[in-house]
Amino acid sequence: MNSFRTRSDSELLRLSLGGEEGAFLALYERLKYPIFRYVFYMTNSKTAAEEVTQELFICLLKEGNRYREEQGDVAAFAFGIARNLIRRMKRRERMYEALPDDETLIRLSGNIVSEPEALPGQVIRQQLLERIRRAIAALPDHYRQAIVLCDLCEFSYAEAALRLNCAVGTIRSRLNRGHALLARRLKQAGKPRAELPTAGTEECLI
Amino acid sequence: MICREVRSYFENPFLVKISASGGASDLWQHVTACPDCSCFIEAQKKLAISLRLAHQSVPEFSASLDQAVLANYRHYIAQRKAATRWAGLRNRFRPVSVLAWATALAASVLIAREEMVLLFPANTAIVSPRLDARPAASPASSSIAGVTRQVAIEKNRGKEQTFSSRRERRLKTSWVRGPDALSPAFSGLLYCDPLSCEGAMEIIRVELPSSVLRSAQPSSEANMVSADVLVGSDGIARAIRIVE
Numbered sequence: 001m002n003s004f005r006t007r008s009d010s011e012l013l014r015l016s017l018g019g020e021e022g023a024f025l026a027l028y029e030r031l032k033y034p035i036f037r038y039v040f041y042m043t044n045s046k047t048a049a050e051e052v053t054q055e056l057f058i059c060l061l062k063e064g065n066r067y068r069e070e071q072g073d074v075a076a077f078a079f080g081i082a083r084n085l086i087r088r089m090k091r092r093e094r095m096y097e098a099l100p101d102d103e104t105l106i107r108l109s110g111n112i113v114s115e116p117e118a119l120p121g122q123v124i125r126q127q128l129l130e131r132i133r134r135a136i137a138a139l140p141d142h143y144r145q146a147i148v149l150c151d152l153c154e155f156s157y158a159e160a161a162l163r164l165n166c167a168v169g170t171i172r173s174r175l176n177r178g179h180a181l182l183a184r185r186l187k188q189a190g191k192p193r194a195e196l197p198t199a200g201t202e203e204c205l206i
Numbered sequence: 207m208i209c210r211e212v213r214s215y216f217e218n219p220f221l222v223k224i225s226a227s228g229g230a231s232d233l234w235q236h237v238t239a240c241p242d243c244s245c246f247i248e249a250q251k252k253l254a255i256s257l258r259l260a261h262q263s264v265p266e267f268s269a270s271l272d273q274a275v276l277a278n279y280r281h282y283i284a285q286r287k288a289a290t291r292w293a294g295l296r297n298r299f300r301p302v303s304v305l306a307w308a309t310a311l312a313a314s315v316l317i318a319r320e321e322m323v324l325l326f327p328a329n330t331a332i333v334s335p336r337l338d339a340r341p342a343a344s345p346a347s348s349s350i351a352g353v354t355r356q357v358a359i360e361k362n363r364g365k366e367q368t369f370s371s372r373r374e375r376r377l378k379t380s381w382v383r384g385p386d387a388l389s390p391a392f393s394g395l396l397y398c399d400p401l402s403c404e405g406a407m408e409i410i411r412v413e414l415p416s417s418v419l420r421s422a423q424p425s426s427e428a429n430m431v432s433a434d435v436l437v438g439s440d441g442i443a444r445a446i447r448i449v450e
Contacts, residue, residue: 019283021276028275037264046265057275061282129263132256151257176217183249186256 009074010067017064028057031078034153038079041148042086044137052085059085072162079163083145135185143178146171212236212243216250392436392445405439411449 004012004026012030015023035056040049059081067077136144136152149160150171157175161168212233237243413430436445 016279019287021279021283024279025276028272032272032275033267036267040264041260049265050268050271054271054274054278058278058282061279125259128256129259132260136260147257152261154261172217179217179250179253182256183253186252187249 010069013060013064013067013074017061027074031075034075034155035078035082037153038148039082039086041133041136041152042144043089044133048086048089052082052089055085056082072165076163076165080165131189132186135182135189138185139178139181143174143181146174147178147182150175209236209240209243209246212240213246216247391447392434393447394445395435395443407439407444408437410435410437 004015004020004023007015007023007026009027009030012023012027016027032053036049036053039052039056040046043049043052056078060078063081067074071077136147139147145164146160149155149163150157155163157168157171161171164171215233237247411432412435413432416429416431431448432450434447434449435443437443
């Protein structure tokens with residue numbers, strides 16, 4: 001296992017395809033956390049993140065022969081696969097409407113309470129976190145990718161540009177616009193219910 | 207400093223906190239004076255806090271996922287090895303090539319068999335009656351009984367024998383083994399042309415008084431002699447030779 005730590009990602013992938021389990025484990029250790037974080041922030045679901053991470057490594061083995069070192073590093077190749085898997089998953093699940101999970105129910109109950117400051121700090125934090133995640137997940141795809149990679153996965157602009165196969169300037173502009181959009185949405189989401197435009201009582205009775 | 211410069215300076219929300227602690231004084235003077243920029247900075251601060259919170263709240267990576275990925279890898283490698291082995295066998299023994307090899311092998315066996323027959327005809331002896339011998343009628347010889355071995359007669363078709371005639375002959379004849387049977391010293395007992403002498407014949411070992419054969423073998427002096435008689439399928443003796 002130690003002998004594989006010094007090898008490059010492309011070497012590890014080649015050895016993994018040849019049946020070297022140690023090489024595969026080393027490559028997996030290198031890629032699993034960034035991939036998992038990326039997929040989690042992109043989908044806002046731990047289950048989906050685990051599913052995509054698992055499927056990604058199968059795809060990496062199946063499609064590993066198509067990898068060309070001159071076109072980028074293995075991590076970029078893996079992120080490309082992850083991106084496609086996420087898109088496929090969202091397309092597949094678009095027709096289904098998700099039932100509210102426990103966290104959503106807590107959030108809804110928090111809205112009913114008149115004084116949220118009275119709730120324990122843990123619940124408030126959870127609400128805030130859920131709101132942030134939802135706001136990130138609701139961003140347009142290209143903005144979300146830039147924010148997730150640069151702000152949440154802590155990649156540099158150059159690394160993010162490599163992963164998304166675009167220029168560094170594109171990443172910067174997407175990030176800037178994404179931040180602006182996210183700040184606006186968070187501000188909207190943080191407003192009390194009374195400030196939100198509501199329909200009149202007579203309209204609801206129809 | 208104008209608002210645009212402030213905004214471009216703080217395009218990364220994480221920089222807001224750093225710059226606020228030790229940033230340029232003219233920048234912060236503008237921010238405190240300009241309500242838009244102060245709102246922008248506040249929004250960026252909130253955004254930075256939110257992103258940091260989201261960054262810190264990643265769920266833990268479950269160990270079962272590690273095991274599942276490793277199990278998938280092992281399964282995939284085993285499956286691929288099996289598939290490679292099977293593909294190798296399939297490539298080596300493709301049905302077309304198997305058929306071609308089997309055909310070639312059968313053809314080579316047939317050719318070898320033909321060659322063996324053609325190259326080593328001396329191993330087989332064909333007993334043929336001396337059809338050109340003078341006829342010597344002997345009514346007693348036709349009643350000889352007792353089969354010892356079976357031979358075939360070869361049609362005398364002349365010296366020029368083609369491949370087809372040889373093959374035809376092989377099909378019609380059976381081979382006689384044993385040194386005593388190979389003796390060519392048969393004397394014809396009656397006249398027979400090739401047409402009437404066609405068909406299988408038998409050699410019968412008989413004991414005869416020497417006086418009976420005196421005409422054929424005048425040199426024999428013993429009272430009884432052993433002789434091989436060549437008898438046709440019609441029961442008529444065609445030729446004889448003295449054994450003792």
